[in-house]
Every structure is written in structure tokens, then in C-alpha cells.
Amino acid sequence: MTRVLDNLLPVLHTKDGPFTRELLQEPGKFGLGMLPAKSEPQATTQSVCGYCSTGCGLTLHLRNGEASGLTPTTDYPVNLGMACPKGWEALRVLQAEDRATSPLLRDGGRQPREISWDEAANTFVKRMRAIQQRHGPDSVAFISTGQMTTEEMAFLGAFAKFGMGTRHGDGNTRQCMATSVVAYKQAFGFDAPPYTYADFEESDVLVFIGSNPCLAHPIMWERVMRNPHDPKIVVIDPRMTETAMRADLHVAVRPKGDQVLLYGVARLLIENGWINQDFIEAHTHGFQKFVDFVQPYSLEHVEQETGITAHAVRRLAETIHQGERVSFWWTMGVNQSHQGVRTAQAIINLALMTGNIGRPGTGANSITGQCNAMGSRLFSNTTNLLGGHDFANSEHRRKVASILEMDEALIPRELGWPYHRIMEGILRGEIRGLWVICTNPAHSWINQHFAQDVLGRLDFLVVQDMYTTTETARMADLLLPAAGWGEKDGTFINSERRIGVIKKVTRAPGQALADFAIFRLLAHHWGCGDLFRRWTSPENVFQLLKELSRDQPCDFSGIADYGAIEAAGGIQWPYRDAEQDAGTERHLFSDGRFFHQDGKARFLFEEPRPLPEPASEEWPFTLLTGRGSASQWHTQTRTAKSDVLRKLYPEDPYVEVNPSDARELGILPGDLITVRSQRGVLEAKVHVASTMQPGQVFMPMHYDVTNRLTHPTFDPYSSQPAYKACAVRLEPHA
Ligand code: SF4
Known part of the structure; x- marks a missing residue:
């Protein structure tokens, strides 16, 4: 606790100035979290945090079966007794006055009125069905989240696509992680971040590109601070971020100059022979073409395009060369880009050509954003068919249909539209009904005026959320009140592919229901309850998800149940064999085999595109x-x-x-x-x-x-x- 505070204090602010240790002493003012009083009974249970992808373990202290406080779990392998301020405050935010406590219906532009769940479900079905009958099955869509449990995501995706019969649904994960998903799929053959958090402590060189873990993932940064190897830290970022302040080398690249810079570094590594030829030959495909491609990326060209001097580029290449265990980490600075996929692959190329993958302390490592973005990537039925399968693959459709005991014909043969095409579809009048679950596009979507205009054009907007006051909830025709983290059960998958269990430790207010229960209710009213007859509880659905994962790279069919996950302190996929030690930290690719059919990773590259909206005289x-x-x-x-x-x-x-x-x-x-x-x-x-x-x-x-x-x-x-x-x-x- 002392250590985490020491690292956090420089990046915390109050309205009146910097946050100081002394402020913590002010009674009733800044007391961190809902710490249990010493005299309280000692009943506890374990859960994982519901904010970010770090997936910290939290010990929930119970009084009469309900949570009265929390502390970070000291022996959870992710956070080792640490939590950031959001985690400490996770229970308190459940008690807000604007919690949605009953379904609300706004008809005819009037003030919303409270209705029963029965009326809400009937209204949902009647209005969505009417739109589909008039404009076709794909005229309704959903936008979901990386914040629900994996079981809930799977339920939503299965109900919307197999029950309601629409093709179109996406998640807010499109806003943060889609680039990494595609970069990994193309380069490795599957969406597979290869690392464990132990790598933060095992690297002797860590290169952060468009990533500020000191502030965005503070507990991961704590793991870096624990590294005993006196590692070199490099940050590539236009800003002198909190992480860059602690770096040995900050490369202040021009915005979106990272792709050019990384190609320049690759050229320098090749020129100097600082590559791992044996690894390249045995485990990769396309290197010679990459060698030819990077020839124009001379030091002069890189300096002209990125503002980074030849000296700094050389220092960066030398630092990578001198490391024995080099890990590359990227986050939103790379992903949220007009050329994010190729930039992420420029990072992957560096790891492949230097053989920095598959060993402790190495890897081309995308840090995820939301607590269950990784669950969404595999099971939301949006970017993949359930379990990382392919909608277009008939064998995959057969497998999924067989496990779910459903008619294969119900499974669409192609992906639906991504988020921005759904928004454009609304603008063109092709999508008339939208169901928004656990996200807030009227605030978060790029070019907000456009987003609010588009949402305002819908015939029917359903919002399912914990709160009535989000920018999107205020626009809803029908608001479905949802339980939040701490009020329901299920699993999350964190950034290092670790499955963790979340627990219901308090009751949701009023008539609010777990998202899982809402999906079940709506499926029943839609008339497809039989399709989900085995989806009776999150843990039953987890058993289906295990089967869906079988023989996939993400196979976790060796996990018995939630109890086994909890006993092991979370379990990383893959975990096929129940005999294996569940608690072992597992890197991917330690055998040098990737998920493409030939077992080889791909070098992927492309001429960088110009910045879509560069500064100008008028917009400087x-x-x-x-x-x-x-x-x-x-x-x-x-x-x-x-x-x-x-x-x-x-x-x-x-x-x-x-x-x-x-x-x-x-x-x-x-x-x-x-x-x-x-x-x-x-x-x-x-x-x-x-x-x-x-x-x-x-x-x-x-x-x-x-x-x-x-x-x-x-x-x-x-x-x-x-x-x-x-x-x-x-x-x-x-
Ligand atoms: S670092 Fe992330 S998972 Fe850990 S306590 Fe903070 S928000 Fe929760």
C-alpha cells in the first residue's frame, strides 16, 4: 500500500493542487476506499476488479453476507496486494442516487414513466419486431461493451444473432482494442497477446509505444517498478507522459510518426546484423520482402518524417540490440490510429526479427483497456463467432451449433457491421432500432455531434445501464435497469489471458437485474427461450463456453468450474489439461509455433498513410x-x-x-x-x-x-x- 501510494502520488491531483500523503490523514475526507473497520467480522470472499484490464484481485469483506468493504488481495498473482484508486472505490459507486431502479419508458416524447419488467420486455419485443417486419431483420442492431462478464457477452451475442436474427452488433471494444485483434490475427493466426505480467519483472529492456501505464495501468507499472534487473525503459510517445518521465529514453515522435520510426529502427537493426536469423528462418514468413521494404527508411527519412534525430534512432536500436529479454508494449496511442494495425505489426516485426517472443521477459504485447475486453474479443459474437471461431467457416458453424444444440441455419455466414458502419446505417435509415448495453456512445463516440444526431434519428433506442443519467440513457425510449459489478456473478478475462471470477456481494437496487437475467427475460419474451434452455446461470454458461473454446488456441476446457479458477488465483488460457498446474504463468509461442497453418508468424507492412487531418495555418x-x-x-x-x-x-x-x-x-x-x-x-x-x-x-x-x-x-x-x-x-x- 505504501509503495503503490508513493508511485501514484506524483500523478494524482486534487481540485486545489497536487495530492499529498498528508491529505490522506484528513478524517472522513480522503479515506481511501471502503476499508472495513477493525472491529468488523472477518468473513471475506474473492473477486476481481471491474474497471480495467489489469484484473486485480480484491478481497471483499462481508457483514451479514453483504460487502461492507474491500482490500486488494495480497496473494493474487496479478496485483500482489495493490490496487489503484478506482479499485479501492469500486463498491462506493454502486450507491449513487441516479442508479436505474426500474424500467423506464418514454412514449411520445414525454417524461419517462416507470413500468414493470413484463411491460418492458413486451415493449422491447413489440417495437424491435415491428421494425424488423417493416425494414428487414438487419434493421436492428446492438452496441455492447468490454465491461460485462463473458457469460453475459455470449448470451447477448447469441440472443441477438441466433434468436432475434440480426447480423449487426458490435462493442465499445471497437474503440480501444480492434486494432490489436486484427494485428494479432494477421500476424500470429489468432488474437493472442502472448505475455504474462511476470514479463514486466523479467525484461531487461521494456519499450512502451503509445502507452502510459504509470497512469492508465498503474498496477502494471508497479510490476515494472518491481523489476530486479535494473531494466532500460524506453517510451515512444509525442508527450512527456508520466511513464516517459521515468524512462531512460523518451522518443517524442510526431503524432502518428510511430510507424515510420519503427520501420527506420527495423532497417538499422538489419543493417547492423542485430537480428536473430535462426529464429526468423525457423518461425517466420515474409522477412526478405520486409528487408526490401524498409530500405527507403533511412535515418534522414525518419528524421524528416518523425522529428526524431538520427542519434535518438540509433540509441533506440542499440538499446533493443543490447537487451537479452526485450518486451514491447503498446496501448491506445497505437490502436486509436488511422493506421493502427500496420503500426502494431511494425512492433510485432521488431519482436520477431530479434527473436524477442516466446521467452520470459519478451513479447509484442498489447495491453488491453477494459476489464473484460479479452472476454469480448472471444465471446461477444461480434468480431468472431463464439469462442474465436469464424462465421464464414462451415465447420466452425457446425461445431458451435452442435455444442449449443441449435439449428446451424440460425448462425449468420458473415460478420455484421462494425460500430461506425452501424452508425452510418442509422444515418441512411437502414438501421431503425438500436440496443445499447453498458456503454455510452453519446459521449464516447468520435465526433460527438454526429453520434448524438444519429442516435436521435432512431425509431427505437433501448439503453441497458446502471445509471439513468448517462448521455445515452437520457436519449433512451426504453431504459432497462442493470446491476453492476459486485451485484452479479460471472468471469472476466484480463490482459494476460487470465480468467477471473467476479462475485455478487450486494443486492442491486430496486428492480435492477443482472444483465444475464435481462437477456434471459428478453429471450423468453421473444419466443426463443428454448434455444437458451441450458443458459440458466452464469456458471452453466461457463461450461458451454469451455466447450466452445475446445481445440481453439484459447482452449480452457481443462478448467473444472469457478471454484477451480478461484483456487488457482485465476487461470490463463490455454488450459486444456486439468492435470496441468493451473497456477503456472504461461507465455504463448514458447515452442516457436504460431497459429497459422504452417506454424509461422507473418511479417506485415505497408507504406504509411498521411495524417488524415494535419495541422494547417487555419487549424495550427x-x-x-x-x-x-x-x-x-x-x-x-x-x-x-x-x-x-x-x-x-x-x-x-x-x-x-x-x-x-x-x-x-x-x-x-x-x-x-x-x-x-x-x-x-x-x-x-x-x-x-x-x-x-x-x-x-x-x-x-x-x-x-x-x-x-x-x-x-x-x-x-x-x-x-x-x-x-x-x-x-x-x-x-x-
Ligand atoms: S489497476 Fe485496474 S483492475 Fe487494478 S484496481 Fe485499478 S482499475 Fe481495478
Whole structure:
């Protein structure tokens, strides 16, 4: 606890200035979390955190069977007794006044009125069916989340696609992880992050690209801090982030210059013979073409395109060469890009050519965002058929139909539309009914005005959420009240492929139901309850998911049940054999075999594309967006409910500006300034920050106004939105 605080204190803020250890002493003001009183009974149970993909273990302290407090679990192999402020406050946000406690129906533009679950389910079925009858089965769609349990995701995907008969559904994981999914599938043959968190402690060189774990994944950063090998830390990021401040080498690449830089580093490694020829020959495909491709990426070319000097590129290549166990880590700075997939693969190429994969302390490692993004990637029935299968593969369809005891003809033969095509489909009038589950597109979707306009055009918008006040819930025709983390059972899969169990430790308020129960109710009213006759509880569904995973790279059929997961402290996939030690940490590719049929990984590369909206005379600044603090989560639907968390970050939207730009504009810290892009305008407080490069500004994504500005372009392979770079103007107030 002391150690985690020491590392977090530099990145925490209060409304009145930096957060200090002394503030913790103020009684009743900043007491972290819902720590149990010493005199309380000692009954406890285990769960994993419901915010980020780190998947920390939390010990829930019970009084009369209900949670009265929590502490981080000391022997859970992920967090080893640590938690960030969000985890400590996980119970408190359940108690908010704006919890949805009964179904709400708004008809005819009037105030929403409370209705029964029976009426809500009948309304859902009647309105969605009427749309489908008039406009076709694909005229309704769903948008879900990386925050529900795997069992719930599978239920939703199966009900919508096999029961309701629509092809179109996607998740908010499209906004954060789709790029990694496609990059891995193409390069490795399956969506398979190869690492374990122990790698943070075993590397002698860690290269972070577009990743700020110090703030976005603080417990992973804690694992880096525990590394006993005095590792070299490299950060490639336009901003001097909190992680970059602790790095041996910060490479302040121009926004979206990372792909060119990585090709330049590859060329230098090849030129110097700093590659692992044996590994390349035995385990990869396409290297010679890659060698030819990177020839134009000279040091001069890289400097011209990225602003990085030849000296810094050489230092980066040398650092990689000198490492014996080099790990490469990337997050949203890479994924949320107009060329994210090829950039992620440029990272994978470096790991492959230097043989830094399949060994402890190595890997081309995508850090996931949400607590169950990895569950969504395998089981949401959106980007894959359940269990990482392929909708277009008849053998896969047969297997899934057989395990689920259903007619194979109910399974669509192709993928549905990704998120942005669903939004465009609404605009064209092809999609008329939308079901939004556990996410908030009216805030989070890129180019927010467009998103709100589109949602306003629907004939029928259903929102299923814990709270009535999200930007999207306020637009709903029908609101279905959902239970949150701590109020239901199920499993999550974390960033290192570890399956963990979450527990119901308190009752949801009013008539709110677990998402699982809502899907069951709606399936029954839709008339396809028989299809889901075995989907009676999350743990029963887990048994089906095990079977669906069998013989896939993600095979976890060796897990007996939830109890086995809990006893082992979470279990990483693959886990095929119940005889195997469940607690062992497992890297992928330790045998050098990848998931393509020939067992070889692919070198994949492409000429970089120009920035879709570069700065110009009229729009002279490049806006970068990202996480603002360790205490905020996405659209703040939950974190804003905690008095403690709210005190750890600035309340009002702010924009970080380089000191020389601030001088030129005549603005001072705390001034209100107008920030304008070609899509929208907002007001923000000025934070003058030498961490910013001149010509670049930064805004946290959590504030409800930030996405008024962002530019809607998408990676051509993953369809992930490019949130990270658009052109804006700063207008000082007179
Ligand atoms: S690091 Fe992530 S999983 Fe761990 S406590 Fe914080 S939010 Fe929860």
C-alpha cells in the first residue's frame, strides 16, 4: 500500500493542487476506499476488479453476507496486494442516487414513466419486431461493451444473432482494442497477446509505444517498478507522459510518426546484423520482402518524417540490440490510429526479427483497456463467432451449433457491421432500432455531434445501464435497469489471458437485474427461450463456453468450474489439461509455433498513410486525447460518483498547452480558452505544461465535451476510430 501510494502520488491531483500523503490523514475526507473497520467480522470472499484490464484481485469483506468493504488481495498473482484508486472505490459507486431502479419508458416524447419488467420486455419485443417486419431483420442492431462478464457477452451475442436474427452488433471494444485483434490475427493466426505480467519483472529492456501505464495501468507499472534487473525503459510517445518521465529514453515522435520510426529502427537493426536469423528462418514468413521494404527508411527519412534525430534512432536500436529479454508494449496511442494495425505489426516485426517472443521477459504485447475486453474479443459474437471461431467457416458453424444444440441455419455466414458502419446505417435509415448495453456512445463516440444526431434519428433506442443519467440513457425510449459489478456473478478475462471470477456481494437496487437475467427475460419474451434452455446461470454458461473454446488456441476446457479458477488465483488460457498446474504463468509461442497453418508468424507492412487531418495555418494545433488520471474511467459514468475519486482530478475540462505556445497566445494557467475544430467547439481551462511539444495540445477523453472535436477516421483493417490526432485552433478570450 505504501509503495503503490508513493508511485501514484506524483500523478494524482486534487481540485486545489497536487495530492499529498498528508491529505490522506484528513478524517472522513480522503479515506481511501471502503476499508472495513477493525472491529468488523472477518468473513471475506474473492473477486476481481471491474474497471480495467489489469484484473486485480480484491478481497471483499462481508457483514451479514453483504460487502461492507474491500482490500486488494495480497496473494493474487496479478496485483500482489495493490490496487489503484478506482479499485479501492469500486463498491462506493454502486450507491449513487441516479442508479436505474426500474424500467423506464418514454412514449411520445414525454417524461419517462416507470413500468414493470413484463411491460418492458413486451415493449422491447413489440417495437424491435415491428421494425424488423417493416425494414428487414438487419434493421436492428446492438452496441455492447468490454465491461460485462463473458457469460453475459455470449448470451447477448447469441440472443441477438441466433434468436432475434440480426447480423449487426458490435462493442465499445471497437474503440480501444480492434486494432490489436486484427494485428494479432494477421500476424500470429489468432488474437493472442502472448505475455504474462511476470514479463514486466523479467525484461531487461521494456519499450512502451503509445502507452502510459504509470497512469492508465498503474498496477502494471508497479510490476515494472518491481523489476530486479535494473531494466532500460524506453517510451515512444509525442508527450512527456508520466511513464516517459521515468524512462531512460523518451522518443517524442510526431503524432502518428510511430510507424515510420519503427520501420527506420527495423532497417538499422538489419543493417547492423542485430537480428536473430535462426529464429526468423525457423518461425517466420515474409522477412526478405520486409528487408526490401524498409530500405527507403533511412535515418534522414525518419528524421524528416518523425522529428526524431538520427542519434535518438540509433540509441533506440542499440538499446533493443543490447537487451537479452526485450518486451514491447503498446496501448491506445497505437490502436486509436488511422493506421493502427500496420503500426502494431511494425512492433510485432521488431519482436520477431530479434527473436524477442516466446521467452520470459519478451513479447509484442498489447495491453488491453477494459476489464473484460479479452472476454469480448472471444465471446461477444461480434468480431468472431463464439469462442474465436469464424462465421464464414462451415465447420466452425457446425461445431458451435452442435455444442449449443441449435439449428446451424440460425448462425449468420458473415460478420455484421462494425460500430461506425452501424452508425452510418442509422444515418441512411437502414438501421431503425438500436440496443445499447453498458456503454455510452453519446459521449464516447468520435465526433460527438454526429453520434448524438444519429442516435436521435432512431425509431427505437433501448439503453441497458446502471445509471439513468448517462448521455445515452437520457436519449433512451426504453431504459432497462442493470446491476453492476459486485451485484452479479460471472468471469472476466484480463490482459494476460487470465480468467477471473467476479462475485455478487450486494443486492442491486430496486428492480435492477443482472444483465444475464435481462437477456434471459428478453429471450423468453421473444419466443426463443428454448434455444437458451441450458443458459440458466452464469456458471452453466461457463461450461458451454469451455466447450466452445475446445481445440481453439484459447482452449480452457481443462478448467473444472469457478471454484477451480478461484483456487488457482485465476487461470490463463490455454488450459486444456486439468492435470496441468493451473497456477503456472504461461507465455504463448514458447515452442516457436504460431497459429497459422504452417506454424509461422507473418511479417506485415505497408507504406504509411498521411495524417488524415494535419495541422494547417487555419487549424495550427494537433489535439491529442487520452486518459487524464488514474482516478477517472472512460465517460466517468461510475468514477464521477465517488467523492474520493472526484477530488483526485480537475473537475472542469482542461487543455494542456506548451509554454511557448501559451506565451505566443498570451494565455496563463487557469485561463478559460475556446478550443475549436471543424466539427465542434468547447471551452477548457489552460494547463501550461512543458510535457507538451510546441504545436500539440492534450485533452483527457473523460470530459463530456472532448469528443466534440475529434475527427472520424478509422483504421482500414480494424475499423477502430482514430481518436489521437486532429487539427484544432485555440482562441483566447478577450
Ligand atoms: S489497476 Fe485496474 S483492475 Fe487494478 S484496481 Fe485499478 S482499475 Fe481495478
